[in-house]
Amino acid sequence: MSSNNILDRILASAKLSKKETAKQQRILRSAVDLFAEKGYANTSTSEIAKRSEVAEGTIFRHYGTKENLLLAVIVPFLKESLPAMAQEVFEEVNPAKQAGFGHFLRAMFLNRLRFFRENKEIFRVVVKEFVYRDELRNELMAHINRDIVVYMFKAMDHFKARGDLPDLPNERLLKLIFPYVFSQFVIRFALASEEPPVSDEEEADAIVGFVLRGIEGYR
Template sequence: MKRDVILDTAARLFAERGFNNTPTSLLAKEAGVAEGTIFRHFRTKDDIFLTLINNVKNQLISDIEKYLEVRGPENALEKLESVIKSFYVFVKKNNMEFCLIFRDAPTRYGQRNDDVFLNIKEIYTYVTNYMKDAIDEGKAEGTIRADITSQEFADMLMSTMVGLVRAMHFGFIESSDDILKTVIESFSKLLTK
C-alpha cells in the first residue's frame, strides 16, 4: 500500500517538477511517509523512476492487447489502425506518466544497456513489431502493397506517432482526434494499392 502511494506521488511530482527537482524529502512529505520508508521499498530514487517506466510499459502493452481484443479488427489494415489508435489514446490518457519518458528519461539513462533505456526501447519495439506484423499480414492478404518494406514502414510509422504525441505533450501542436484521423488516412493511402 505505501509502495503504491510512493509510486503515485513520485509520478505526480516527477511530472510536475522533474526528476532532478524532486528530492526524496519532498517525495516523503507529499506521500505522507518517512523518508526511510521510501528506501525500504526502493533502493534509490532511480529505482522508483525505473519502476514507474516499467509500469507504463506493462500497462501500455496490456491496454493495446485489450483494445485489439475488444475491437476485433477484421483485416491487417484495421489491425494497424487499431494499434495506432490505442497507442495514441494510451499516451493521451497517461500524459503524466509519459512526461517521465518525454522529459526525464533521456537524462536518466547513460548507456544503451541501462534498464530505463531498455524499458523504453521495449515499448517502441513492441508497438513497432505489432505494426510490422500487421503490414506483413496485409501484404499476404493483398490489402497492403507488396513493395512496402515492412520493418522500415513500421519504424517510420512509430517514429511519426512518437513525434506526434511528443509534440502534443510539449504543447507544440494541439491534441486533436482530427490529427490522428489524418495520420491514419495518410498512412493508409501510402500502404494500399
C-alpha cells in the same frame, strides 16, 4: 477494458520492484499513491517523505530526483506488464475486424491517443529520459521489440494478404509508419503547451491519410 491510467494499474497490481529494501518499498508505494491522488507535477518529494515516514534526504540519497523516483516505479511495471498491455490493445483494435489498414491505423492511433492523454505527465518524463539515457532506451526498446512489434508485424501480414498493403518487408513498413505517428504523440503531449484545436477524429484522419499516401508511393 482495463484502466488506461498506469498509476491505477500499478496500485491495483502492486507490481513494484522486489529488489528494493523495505524502506524503499515504502517510498515507492507512497509515491504511487500521491502521484495517483494529486498528479505527478503536483506532488512534492517532501509529501512523499512525510507519507513514507522518512527524511526527504533519504529519498534524494536513494533516487536523486523525483524523475528517478517515478522511473523506479514505472520501468519495472512496464517490463512485467507490457506483454499483457500489448495484447489488450490488439484485442481492442483487432485487425481482423477492421475494414482495411487505414481503419486499423486510425483505430490504433485513437486508442493510443486516449492512453497517452491519460498518462501525459508520465509520458513527458519517460520521453525525456528515453532520449538521454542509453541504458533505459536500450532496455525499453528490447521489450517494445519483443512485445509490441510482433503484434504490428502480424497485423501487417494480415493486411498484406488482403492486398491492402504493398508487399514490403515489415521492418520497412514499420519505419514508414512508426516514427511519424509516434512523433505526433511526442509533439502533442511532451512538447506543445496545449493540445491542437481539432477533434481527435480529425487529427487521426489527417495523420492516417499522410501515412497511407507515403505507403502508396511504394506500390
